[in-house]
Amino acid sequence: MLSEVLAVFRPGILVPWLLSMAFGVLVGGTPGLTATMGVALIIPITYYMEPLAGMAMILGVSFTSIFTGDIPATLLRIPGTPASGAAVLDGYELTKQGRGMEALLLDLFCSAIGGFIGILLLIVVAPPLARFALRFTNFQYFWLGLFGLSMSAVLSAGKPFNGVVSAALGLLIATVGIDITTGMPRFTGGNMELMSGVGFIPAMVGLFGLSEVLKNVSNPALLKESSITVSGKASLLGALRLIRRNKWTVIKSSVLGTCVGALPGAGADIAAWVAYGVEKKTAKNPDEFGKGAIRGVIAPTSANNAALGGTWIPALVFGVPGDSITAIVLGAMLMYGLRPGPLIFQENLSLVHGIFAVGLISQLFLIPVGLVGIKVFGSILRLPRNMVMVIVLVFSVIGSFAIRNSFFDIYIMVAFGVVGYLFEFLEIPLPPMILALILGPMIEDNLRVGLIKTHGGFGAFIFDPICFPLILCILFVFFGGPLLRYFKKEGNGPKAE
Amino acid sequence: MIKLLRIFFGLILLVLSASVFWTSLSFPQAVSAGKRIPGPGFFPLLLSVFLFPGGVYQIIAGLKTPWSEGGKIVWNRGTANVPVLLALLLAYVPLMEKLGYTLATFLFGMLLMLRLKVPFFKALLVAVSTTLFIVLVFGRVFHIQLPRGIIGFPL
Numbered sequence: 001m002l003s004e005v006l007a008v009f010r011p012g013i014l015v016p017w018l019l020s021m022a023f024g025v026l027v028g029g030t031p032g033l034t035a036t037m038g039v040a041l042i043i044p045i046t047y048y049m050e051p052l053a054g055m056a057m058i059l060g061v062s063f064t065s066i067f068t069g070d071i072p073a074t075l076l077r078i079p080g081t082p083a084s085g086a087a088v089l090d091g092y093e094l095t096k097q098g099r100g101m102e103a104l105l106l107d108l109f110c111s112a113i114g115g116f117i118g119i120l121l122l123i124v125v126a127p128p129l130a131r132f133a134l135r136f137t138n139f140q141y142f143w144l145g146l147f148g149l150s151m152s153a154v155l156s157a158g159k160p161f162n163g164v165v166s167a168a169l170g171l172l173i174a175t176v177g178i179d180i181t182t183g184m185p186r187f188t189g190g191n192m193e194l195m196s197g198v199g200f201i202p203a204m205v206g207l208f209g210l211s212e213v214l215k216n217v218s219n220p221a222l223l224k225e226s227s228i229t230v231s232g233k234a235s236l237l238g239a240l241r242l243i244r245r246n247k248w249t250v251i252k253s254s255v256l257g258t259c260v261g262a263l264p265g266a267g268a269d270i271a272a273w274v275a276y277g278v279e280k281k282t283a284k285n286p287d288e289f290g291k292g293a294i295r296g297v298i299a300p301t302s303a304n305n306a307a308l309g310g311t312w313i314p315a316l317v318f319g320v321p322g323d324s325i326t327a328i329v330l331g332a333m334l335m336y337g338l339r340p341g342p343l344i345f346q347e348n349l350s351l352v353h354g355i356f357a358v359g360l361i362s363q364l365f366l367i368p369v370g371l372v373g374i375k376v377f378g379s380i381l382r383l384p385r386n387m388v389m390v391i392v393l394v395f396s397v398i399g400s401f402a403i404r405n406s407f408f409d410i411y412i413m414v415a416f417g418v419v420g421y422l423f424e425f426l427e428i429p430l431p432p433m434i435l436a437l438i439l440g441p442m443i444e445d446n447l448r449v450g451l452i453k454t455h456g457g458f459g460a461f462i463f464d465p466i467c468f469p470l471i472l473c474i475l476f477v478f479f480g481g482p483l484l485r486y487f488k489k490e491g492n493g494p495k496a497e
Numbered sequence: 498m499i500k501l502l503r504i505f506f507g508l509i510l511l512v513l514s515a516s517v518f519w520t521s522l523s524f525p526q527a528v529s530a531g532k533r534i535p536g537p538g539f540f541p542l543l544l545s546v547f548l549f550p551g552g553v554y555q556i557i558a559g560l561k562t563p564w565s566e567g568g569k570i571v572w573n574r575g576t577a578n579v580p581v582l583l584a585l586l587l588a589y590v591p592l593m594e595k596l597g598y599t600l601a602t603f604l605f606g607m608l609l610m611l612r613l614k615v616p617f618f619k620a621l622l623v624a625v626s627t628t629l630f631i632v633l634v635f636g637r638v639f640h641i642q643l644p645r646g647i648i649g650f651p652l
Binding site: 045048161164165168169171172175179181182184186187213214217218219220221384386387389390391393394395397398402405407410411414418421422425426444447448451452455456 | 506513533551574602609640
């Protein structure tokens with residue numbers, strides 16, 4: 001284990017890791033660029049590296065950009081990433097009171113502590129869970145994949161039915177290419193480039209990168225320059241004292257964030273809102289929230305980074321992504337020739353230990369990198385968005401091309417970019433589509449292999465001690481909310497009368 | 498605008514659902530131990546059945562959407578940026594094949610930034626530095642075969 005920890009300090013891993021964290025500062029700090037997009041843009045580079053270096057880069061970008069996303073949220077009231085949505089509420093209020101720097105330092109330490117707790121829980125929970133997951137059958141994997149997808153469809157922003165449509169389209173796109181069981185081409189239209197399926201990286205870069213660029217360029221107001229200087233003065237020791245005074249909020253929000261992150265489909269954004277909501281509900285003075293409450297900054301910023309560790313639990317253990325970032329990570333792992341799932345704990349244990357080590361050490365690196373990020377942020381904000389968008393576009397093109405040296409993949413990226421842009425208008429969420437692209441082959445293969453084993457019988461898919469609860473969970477995901485609302489209404493009815 | 502978009506999307510889903518359904522039926526059946534088991538068409542067929550109500554839902558949602566939602570499309574420089582960007586992007590790919598990556602990327606970056614009203618010298622600086630960065634990192638460090646074009650210019 002110690003040798004695996006020391007291995008992450010090799011220049012071949014350390015240098016790209018630190019560079020990716022610097023890139024994360026840029027991505028997170030620039031409103032309009034998301035952590036998912038940052039990870040998507042960095043994947044093509046990691047393809048040419050050893051897997052651990054690639055994983056270190058992905059972890060570096062994701063942890064840093066989730067934190068730096070809180071910087072414009074705090075200073076400008078514009079979340080840098082969706083995960084920073086809840087940080088806006090009290091962070092910006094503190095900025096208005098001239099305490100912006102205090103809020104950012106608090107945010108930085110909470111992010112690092114939250115991330116640390118998230119990874120610690122991952123280290124504790126993942127190995128025993130993986131041993132349990134080894135006993136999973138095809139039927140159980142089928143339902144687990146479907147459960148992850150349904151969570152994503154329902155929990156994503158917008159109407160749940162739109163999430164289902166997005167997921168169904170993603171699953172359909174995942175069927176394009178040669179069918180592994182029979183060797184028959186499906187929906188390729190005779191195009192040789194489609195025989196190996198729709199490229200995951202171009203699709204993802206298009207959905208998250210190009211669609212964002214299109215959204216920005218279509219709004220001239222967004223392209224205008226905006227600049228701000230980090231306001232107020234605060235000391236590191238002062239921030240640490242505040243954290244010590246609110247240590248239970250930090251710990252509670254971090255654990256909660258990790259648990260929410262571990263649910264397939266629920267990412268850092270939902271974790272931050274849940275932690276904020278719980279903190280407000282349990283606070284002695286809930287009225288202070290939204291007016292610059294310190295705990296209103298601590299809770300979401302601890303939870304959003306902690307959730308990143310949580311999202312890796314289903315991704316590593318079951319091969320089911322916890323959010324869109326880990327969906328991309330799973331795609332990258334498959335690209336490296338790795339098999340995410342319980343077997344990775346047997347076949348590539350040193351890589352898993354390396355990921356744990358990188359995750360923990362990233363939190364230590366986050367503090368100096370974050371401090372630099374806060375300092376240089378003023379100049380990043382002064383970068384006009386019309387320039388940033390062109391740079392993002394050029395990187396999106398080369399990122400899509402570089403995977404297979406294919407011009408066709410650039411067209412795929414453009415097509416998905418247009419789809420992503422139109423989906424914004426239709427309020428159709430994009431994460432279910434990406435998750436479906438990743439989970440599609442797993443869901444279909446397990447369904448068909450299971451049916452081969454049962455000679456076409458569906459009974460074993462339902463009457464099984466793990467399948468049946470999973471089916472109930474899926475049904476609850478879709479119908480639980482309306483049912484609970486109905487019973488609540490029924491319960492309140494007579495009282496009201 | 499949103500109303501029409503929803504109805505149009507619903508229709509696309511219906512057509513897609515129907516075409517996937519018919520295409521899936523044409524795929525051969527698989528057999529295991531003398532029994533017919535789901536073949537390559539089974540899963541897409543299942544999905545097409547799911548997509549159909551999705552299409553109907555979008556059409557109904559579109560019909561219920563008031564004309565005023567999302568507003569009318571006001572054709573201004575911002576909205577025109579989207580087709581201009583896509584056209585430049587689609588021209589960029591064949592240009593890359595002809596002129597090579599370096600020159601095509603520089604031209605693409607310059608033209609797009611000028612369109613987005615970036616001052617000329619700033620655009621020049623960003624276009625040159627971005628192109629050189631990518632050529633160095635992707636071309637030299639990661640040895641990706643960037644298109645050289647007919648000029649063969651230069652990596």
